[in-house]
Amino acid sequence: MSDPIFVTRPFLPPLADYVALLEQIWESRILTNGGPFHQSLEQRLAEYLDAPEVSLTTNGALALEIAIDAAALSGEVITTPYSFVATTHSIKRGNLRPVFVDISPDDFNIDPDAVERAITPATSAIVGVHCYGNPCAVDAIEAIAKRHGLRVIYDAAHAFGVRLNGRSVFQWGDMSTLSFHATKSYNTFEGGAIVNATAQAKQGVERAKNFGIASEDAIPLVGTNGKMSELNAALGHLQLDHYEEVRALRQRVDERYRAHLNGIAGIHVPPIPRGVTANYSYFPILVLPEFAIDRDQLYDRLKQAGIVSRKYFYPLLSNLPMYDSLPSAVPENLPIANQIVNQVLCLPIYPGLSDDDVDRIAEFITHAHNPVRVRA
Structure with a gap:
């Protein structure tokens, strides 16, 4: 018998390189709350992914929950039944009703024709999944959303670095979410991100992931704690290098x-x-x-x-x-x-x-x- 072969195994950079960054963190004593590694990784990821605005989060599931919350959705959300459970759980945890539509046999993503047939007056958004990194029919979905006044959020947990006809998949939709879990092709041990189409949307996400805090004296909305730590962000820099x-x-x-x-x-x-x-x-x-x-x-x-x-x-x-x-x-x-x-x-x-x-x-x-x- 040979040694077991597991379905995945995380890539890790040289430990000495990570230790060198840990020494900087120890020296600064800035561990979280948007420290220097966090801020610079957001900038690097935005450039690498050709993404408008990036907000780092604790993990991919929370990224999707925060995006749904920040989008201020209501009623029903059309989505796929063929995904990891975090996709639908995030919709349900946002006090929304998931509406399942069938998928295409070619790319395993939601079928745009099925999406359009499922729209009702209660529909507020479409949550698609770029399954296995295969982009959804983004142009068709965008056209449907515009016709019906719907928001579009993509669960892009599988789609780090993916492009369609030379264009980043993160240039479609109102928001996209990423997972940087240890099983992903790009990992920060645990982590995630939200790609926002506009700076205004990013501002809303930043508040939602920081307890709803707008300033030292103002907390205008209910939020959560979804911030990525400096330890995860530092690893993210090294992973991006490789x-x-x-x-x-x-x-x-x-x-x-x-x-x-x-x-x-x-x-x-x-x-x-x-x-x-x-x-x-x-x-x-x-x-x-x-x-x-x-x-x-x-x-x-x-x-x-x-x-x-x-x-x-x-x-x-x-x-x-x-x-x-x-x-x-x-x-x-x-x-x-x-x-x-x-x-x-x-x-x-x-x-x-x-x-x-x-x-x-x-x-x-x-x-x-x-x-x-x-x-x-």
Whole structure:
């Protein structure tokens, strides 16, 4: 048995480089509340991501909650059932009603036609997810939002550094949110950010993430504590220094998987959408009925072999007990999402994954389909 291969493993910069920044923090004794590392990282990220205004937060889930709160939404929010649970929980925690619409089988994102059909007088916003870093149909969604006077917020937890036709995905929507969790392609241990379309929107977000405080003597709204610490921000600087290297290493893994897996009957490897500059955060495959075993069986066999994959996203959010009673959650309303959620499997991908390990994983999948062709 070889050593286990986990679904992801965080990239970390040289420890000595981080210690040098920690020494500066110790010297200044500024640990949080928008210190120098925090402020300079916001500026660097805005430049790197080609994003209008950036506000750092404690984590990605809180970033989405703060964005929803700062947008002053009401009533219903149209969103996807195919995402991590934080997306819908953030809507519900904002005292809003999620309305699920189906997804496209090509990019796993919300279908704009389904969005338009779901709009009612109670709709105040669309919350889309750039799933696996694939940009939503941003132009179509923008046109729909303008016609109906809706706000658009993107959960861009997977989309760090992604571009569409050369343009940053953060140039669409009223706000976008990012996660810098340890599992992400860019991480600050824990952390997140909100990209705001305007300086005025950023001002509202800054108040919302700092208890609603506007000044030393004025607290005009109810807020929370969503500030990133100096320790996380300092790490963020080092991670940004190495990010293009990380992206290239992930791309190498992605390309090697594709070379092995394309052409296996019953394994669909979704292509990178046309015009997208990817970040290679995830490597999803679909296990179709033509494959010798189903998705869950392949997952179990990989795990027994020391290869940890992930049924991501499973279960479907609309099937969770706190949402399954919603009219929009009925499976007949979401046929594609309910199909894909039972077929998807994300394979291990991270900068330190060796060619030999990628080959081992691909060979195992090939053997699972046709054991006479490949040695066990």
